[in-house]
Amino acid sequence: MTTLVLAAQQSAQGGGMSMIIMMVALFAIMYFFMIRPQQKKQKEIQKFQNALQEGMQVVTGGGIYGIVKKIDLVNGIVEIEIARGVVIRVDKGYVFKDSTSNVQTK
Template identity: 60%
Template sequence: MTTTTMLAAQAAGGSSAMPILMMVAIFVIMYFFMIRPQQKKQKEIRNFQNALEEGTKIITGGGIYGVVKRIDLTSNLVEVEIAKGVIISVDKGSVFANAMASQTSGTKA
């Protein structure tokens, strides 16, 4: 084999790995910019739900603001007072945010 034939064969073989490397690079970028931040956010929400206490001001998944009145761990329900004397029961998994934290982090005009 001549030198040019060997170089051409090496060049052709090396270029077949390039698409695989590009796909791996795209996956790594997607992981660090999309998947990892979402996992962190879910972990924060789970920790907040596990640390719920009576009297905590919360926001439910449906956007209802209220105050936790009672937590029933056996049925995984939280009783939330949304107005004076109006108490609703919601699933603990639908409590997403601390109302006090979201009010202080709002935009200022």
């Protein structure tokens, strides 16, 4: 009877160590497949926002496409022309690269 109890205690101790190893492995997988790519993407967006220039085609966080007309670095505001004579003011953090600007049309 005591041998069964001792065997159960030994397997429980080994099971705890394997559980910790499993948790570390799971965190490492999540880091390399989810967290790290998101950090790289965020750095790329930040780099684009810091390199904004007048005349660039952009899209806002709300999905509005336009052309940068003026950049106010002090207040972090970008003026974007969305139609001829229609200019909106958008926070610099909500301006993203227009992925359709590189598409060639026939």
